[in-house]
Amino acid sequence: MQNEIRIGSDAGAAAWIERDMAVVWHGFTQMECYGRNAPLIVERAEGRELIDVDGRRYLDAISSLWVTTLGHRVPELDAALRDQIDRVAHSTLLGNGNRVVIELAEALAQVVPMDQPHFLFAADGASAVEQSLKIAFQYWRNIGHGQGRDTYLAFGEAYHGDTVGGLSVGGGGFGTEVFQPLRFPVLRAPSFARKDALREAARMVETHAQRLAAVIVEPMVQGAAGMLIAPAGDFLQLQQACERTGVLLICDEVATGFGRTGSLFAAEQCGLRPDLMCLGKGITGGYLPMSASVANRRVYEAFLGPDLSERTFYHGHSYGGNALAAAVALRHLSLLKQWNVLDNVRARSAQLEASLRASERLRAAARDIRVAGLMCAIELAGDDAQRRLARRTCAAMVRRGVLARSLGSNVILVPPLTVTAAEIERIVATLAAALGDVLDEVAVLDEAGA
């Protein structure tokens, strides 16, 4: 099969890219340039490698935008999906239940760092954030606070998804300026780039408590900001400020959840016990779209009241609690434990950081190297919109068979949680070689320009 010769219009990536551009609009992508940026047209996968329509293989070092945990085509997850499809693919959770969704929520309830949690399922991380913001807002109305308590504290450079609510609590920047008139105002703490970010946030909670419905924070790592990391110990002051003032704490674990940072949830390392938590990305191991807002007992109970009363949370997505996704998520959660995946994350994380810092070329070219679990950014020095060093380095990595993606002047590495020691070395060696290619080109251009 692997060497089969294709004929007609199906042959080769170039033809597929043409067909792609004719009908597909890619997210976060300038379509004018899409075809010239050598996109991969994936046909299938094996383990941690994606295979394109020409049979070329790429190590997936971005876990398909941070969602893949155990790899692609995991036999156990495939089996869970097949099993469930013989029962039912989907039935609505609006007013009715579904057996496998109950089983999943029971299993998740055992592991989230929360008091008597309830799970409101959706399909995307942004929807989980949106739900959580609305729940926090209505919570105060339900307990009789008609006035005040109607704004949020969020962090600079935060990313919480692309819906209007998510954009509003997000730190803005790249590509969001056009939506400024739609974004509702929030109180803004510093980004994790500032050493006093959490202290300042805690101070703002104390000062503005009467206006605040909730604080929303990405525990430990601001992923989309370029893996900005705050020391785990710093978060305790935020937790305590919320406890003292009653301001709800929302942890957005969409990126950090399910083992990414070396614990099942980053909140655990940070000593956080949130009132609301947003889950997404890795929840199904990267198989199917699923997300959830998790509410603790305090929040959940504020919504209990008579049938059809205004205390009800009138919100719910068509595909929330999809049974296929739930079956995969349930099996995935047990595999994380059974395979000791967290041990691998911690060992490979230490190896990745040591290996990056040991590379002379990377040390010379990097302004900063940030690693938390298997979330990593190599921030390149002297990068700008003209040079596009990080972007070109990632393109050179792809040509060398490792799928990477840049974020501003950062090369981002987010390998699957089951990545092996040999694959870590391959990723670092490929990055160093790719960077070499690009710096050589730049040197030639600089000379020509001088």
Ligand SMILES: *Cc1c(COP(=O)(O)O)cnc(C)c1O
């Ligand atoms: C990716 C992400 C989101 C949005 O999730 P989608 O599934 O892309 O909507 C929200 N918050 C964080 C921290 C994320 O990394």
